[in-house]
Amino acid sequence: xxxxxxxxxxxxxxxxxxxxxxxxxxxxxxxxxxxxxxxxxxxxxxxxxxxxxxxxxxxxxxxxxxxxxxxxxxxxxxxxxxxxxxxxxxxxxxxxxxxxxxxxxxxxxxxxxxxxxxxxxxxxxxxxxxxxxxxxxxxxxxxxxxxxxxxxxxxxxxxxxxxxxxxxxxxxxxxxxxxxxxxxxxxxxxxxxxxxxxxxxxxxxxxxxxxxxxxxxxxxxxxxxxxxxxxxxxxxxxxxxxxxxxxxxxxxxxxxxxxxxxxxxxxxxxxxxxxxxxxxxxxxxxxxxxxxxxxxxxxxxxxxxxxxxxxxxxxxxxxxxxxxxxxxxxxxxxxxxxxxxxxxxxxxxxxxxxxxxxxxxxxxxxxxxxxxxxxxxxxxxxxxxxxxxxxxxxxxxxxxxxxxxxxxxxxxxxxxxxxxxxxxxxxxxxxxxxxxxxxxxxxxxxxxxxxxxxxxxxxxxxxxxxxxxxxxxxxxxxxxxxxxxxxxxxxxxxxxxxxxxxxxxxxxxxxxxxxxxxxxxxxxxxxxxxxxxxxxxxxxxxxxxxxxxxxxxxxxxxxxxxxxxxxxxxxxxxxxxxxxxxxxxxxxxxxxxxxxxxxxxxxxxxxxxxxxxxxxxxxxxxxxxxxxxxxxxxxxxxxxxxxxxxxxxxxxxxxxxxxxxxxxxxxxxxxxxxx
Amino acid sequence: xxxxxxxxxxxxxxxxxxxxxxxxxxxxxxxxxxxxxxxxxxxxxxxxxxxxxxxxxxxxxxxxxxxxxxxxxxxxxxxxxxxxxxxxxxxxxxxxxxxxxxxxxxxxxxxxxxxxxxxxxxxxxxxxxxxxxxxxxxxxxxxxxxx
Numbered sequence: 001x002x003x004x005x006x007x008x009x010x011x012x013x014x015x016x017x018x019x020x021x022x023x024x025x026x027x028x029x030x031x032x033x034x035x036x037x038x039x040x041x042x043x044x045x046x047x048x049x050x051x052x053x054x055x056x057x058x059x060x061x062x063x064x065x066x067x068x069x070x071x072x073x074x075x076x077x078x079x080x081x082x083x084x085x086x087x088x089x090x091x092x093x094x095x096x097x098x099x100x101x102x103x104x105x106x107x108x109x110x111x112x113x114x115x116x117x118x119x120x121x122x123x124x125x126x127x128x129x130x131x132x133x134x135x136x137x138x139x140x141x142x143x144x145x146x147x148x149x150x151x152x153x154x155x156x157x158x159x160x161x162x163x164x165x166x167x168x169x170x171x172x173x174x175x176x177x178x179x180x181x182x183x184x185x186x187x188x189x190x191x192x193x194x195x196x197x198x199x200x201x202x203x204x205x206x207x208x209x210x211x212x213x214x215x216x217x218x219x220x221x222x223x224x225x226x227x228x229x230x231x232x233x234x235x236x237x238x239x240x241x242x243x244x245x246x247x248x249x250x251x252x253x254x255x256x257x258x259x260x261x262x263x264x265x266x267x268x269x270x271x272x273x274x275x276x277x278x279x280x281x282x283x284x285x286x287x288x289x290x291x292x293x294x295x296x297x298x299x300x301x302x303x304x305x306x307x308x309x310x311x312x313x314x315x316x317x318x319x320x321x322x323x324x325x326x327x328x329x330x331x332x333x334x335x336x337x338x339x340x341x342x343x344x345x346x347x348x349x350x351x352x353x354x355x356x357x358x359x360x361x362x363x364x365x366x367x368x369x370x371x372x373x374x375x376x377x378x379x380x381x382x383x384x385x386x387x388x389x390x391x392x393x394x395x396x397x398x399x400x401x402x403x404x405x406x407x408x409x410x411x412x413x414x415x416x417x418x419x420x421x422x423x424x425x426x427x428x429x430x431x432x433x434x435x436x437x438x439x440x441x442x443x444x445x446x447x448x449x450x451x452x453x454x455x456x457x458x459x460x461x462x463x464x465x466x467x468x469x470x471x472x473x474x475x476x477x478x479x480x481x482x483x484x485x486x487x488x489x490x491x492x493x494x495x496x497x498x499x500x501x502x503x504x505x506x507x508x509x510x511x512x513x514x515x516x517x518x519x520x521x522x523x524x525x526x527x528x529x530x531x532x533x534x535x536x537x538x539x540x541x542x543x544x545x546x547x548x549x550x551x552x553x554x555x556x557x558x559x560x561x562x563x564x565x566x567x568x569x570x571x572x573x574x575x576x577x578x579x580x581x582x583x584x585x586x587x588x589x590x591x592x593x594x595x596x597x598x599x600x601x602x603x604x605x606x607x608x609x610x611x612x613x614x615x616x617x618x619x620x621x622x623x624x625x626x627x628x629x630x631x632x633x634x635x636x637x638x639x640x641x642x643x644x645x646x647x648x649x650x651x652x653x654x655x656x657x658x659x660x661x662x663x664x665x666x667x668x669x670x671x672x673x674x675x
Numbered sequence: 676x677x678x679x680x681x682x683x684x685x686x687x688x689x690x691x692x693x694x695x696x697x698x699x700x701x702x703x704x705x706x707x708x709x710x711x712x713x714x715x716x717x718x719x720x721x722x723x724x725x726x727x728x729x730x731x732x733x734x735x736x737x738x739x740x741x742x743x744x745x746x747x748x749x750x751x752x753x754x755x756x757x758x759x760x761x762x763x764x765x766x767x768x769x770x771x772x773x774x775x776x777x778x779x780x781x782x783x784x785x786x787x788x789x790x791x792x793x794x795x796x797x798x799x800x801x802x803x804x805x806x807x808x809x810x811x812x813x814x815x816x817x818x819x820x821x822x
Binding site for chain 2: 311315600644647648653659665667
């Protein structure tokens with residue numbers, strides 16, 4: 001059977017489920033007795049098991065099966081949710097992620113059986129007290145009012161809630177023909193019917209055993225449903241080889257009945273409050289789920305196609321603007337053009353919004369990561385996140401994950417001190433890392449803030465000297481901020497030892513490069529003893545920007561408007577030299593001057609020295625300024641950024657290209673490389 | 676790959692004929708306005724606007740060390756695509772035909788000269804009394820391909 005067409009769906013849905021699992025496990029760790037979290041985890045594991053089974057991934061389905069057993073035990077309180085158990089569950093999550101990763105790369109789950117984890121799970125299961133499974137021997141007479149099932153505290157609460165919501169609760173007893181050959185198949189059909197029309201809240205024997213054919217020829221389930229009794233009677237009886245179906249409505253009177261008190265399942269009375277809360281949540285969740293799914297999954301490629309088409313539209317609109325010259329415009333043409341302008345801008349905005357994804361998708365894995373690192377380093381660290389709903393363009397989201405991982409790892413490894421050290425310094429034992437995202441004008445800002453040791457500036461100065469990067473007097477003359485910039489150089493690390501996490505000196509420069517490639521910037525603020533803060537600025541819109549078109553030689557170039565501070569006429573006599581570099585003074589600041597025709601190797605049309613004034617475009621990169629000398633200014637317009645393609649994407653000073661209204665290509669200057 | 680049948684797009688530069696694997700040729704365009712890109716090797720003349728996409732264009736004459744020539748009505752740009760979505764155009768004097776040949780008719784050039792620069796030739800094939808040099812397109816741009 002060709003499963004390949006389902007691979008994509010499988011991988012996507014598995015990833016979503018694993019995401020849920022991750023979040024839930026973290027919550028569970030903080031609140032181990034919470035039944036509703038356990039139910040959620042059980043639901044996810046069950047879904048994953050089903051999906052894995054359908055696709056034929058036996059290892060994965062085996063693992064999830066065992067997880068289900070353990071989870072079932074947890075929610076029935078046969079097993080205690082100790083730190084050890086939760087750890088094992090996390091390991092299961094990792095194993096499942098690996099399976100899914102393998103599937104997405106190769107189409108098969110791989111051969112890893114994770115037998116160690118499976119053994120752990122079995123071990124946990126075997127420590128529990130064996131449950132009395134079949135409870136239905138006391139009411140075999142089928143007297144309608146007596147229930148076969150024994151209801152524990154948890155069950156009662158769930159049923160109580162369902163009844164409170166005017167739902168029906170039935171106990172359904174099914175007896176199969178004793179001569180039935182394929183019990184599992186019959187059961188599958190029956191369960192399909194049940195699951196389609198109700199929520200199965202209890203099953204004796206447990207669902208897993210039934211699916212494994214570990215039952216005689218009858219079983220009992222309790223379900224919550226909107227359908228009425230007759231519906232189930234009809235449906236279940238129509239399944240072949242079903243000999244008998246008995247449906248009893250469970251009412252409040254059954255709940256009040258305490259005579260069926262099982263020896264084992266005594267829920268602790270002290271946990272009543274939590275159970276009630278959990279049960280309500282469980283019922284709530286099922287109804288919630290039916291409301292929220294009003295989204296559509298869209299292939300990224302389709303969004304890219306949309307984006308391209310909108311870009312083309314904008315180019316054509318600009319052409320139209322240019323063709324209909326100002327003199328020929330009458331009112332009607334003007335108005336129509338304005339409407340066109342409005343619509344294309346709105347269309348552009350709408351498509352951009354469609355590509356926006358909340359940073360949550362990237363942030364969500366960090367709590368787990370910080371938890372793991374903290375454990376590994378024997379430190380106590382808490383991660384606070386805010387602004388997860390802030391949105392970024394899809395392409396940026398894909399790229400921002402890695403840099404953030406580096407930065408957070410650095411904070412945890414170098415920033416936050418060991419608990420003993422923190423206490424000595426008078427700080428709280430637990431270190432804090434804040435991860436914030438928020439919008440600021442045309443940018444999205446992501447901050448990583450820690451209350452750790454801060455950057456040891458002196459150590460960095462020493463390292464600069466050690467590496468022979470600068471002479472001693474220069475190093476002493478650097479301000480603290482300038483010293484920090486050196487951390488972003490490749491292979492720079494002040495770590496004495498290299499850990500698995502950081503210290504190799506390859507992190508920060510990669511971070512800077514990646515972020516600048518996205519058109520953003522990175523800044524570091526640090527106070528010794530108090531902590532460090534890394535600020536990442538990312539532009540909101542990527543592909544369409546406002547730009548200034550300039551002429552250098554007789555070639556047109558575009559400079560992104562965002563990078564321009566100001567434009568002015570520079571008197572050539574105001575250009576001085578500092579160490580072979582041309583500079584000028586702009587309102588008390590000395591800024592370097594770059595003659596673009598030198599850098600871009602263009603033809604020189606007029607000799608600069610013959611001009612009275614030079615057109616100087618002052619550009620900025622963070623706080624640094626540089627003056628670019630161009631031959632003349634053309635105009636300001638909206639341009640669509642086009643990539644130069646893989647062959648030319650590494651060319652210095654050029655960030656990309658754009659297609660002008662006349663169909664010709666103009667190159668976009670990479671301001672970052674010029675400043 | 677069952678058949679050993681090969682097809683090559685044959686084009687001319689001066690009096691020499693060259694062939695490019697038809698599987699790698701996307702489209703053949705007339706000459707277009709080329710925008711120069713600074714800081715590129717001399718044989719990269721610049722980029723063109725190919726219906727909304729930016730495509731870099733190479734002059735084979737420069738690449739082979741032959742003096743350049745002005746474009747005329749026969750000049751074409753052969754757009755090719757090599758490993759993994761890398762597309763670029765090759766300026767040629769004219770395009771001649773699509774040549775059908777068998778793998779067995781292709782002769783290797785190793786041993787002809789010790790010139791390492793010739794690694795962009797993947798072989799030669801005879802057609803009548805014509806000799807067609809088959810190009811290794813990847814090698815033409817290998818120095819530009821970054822990771």
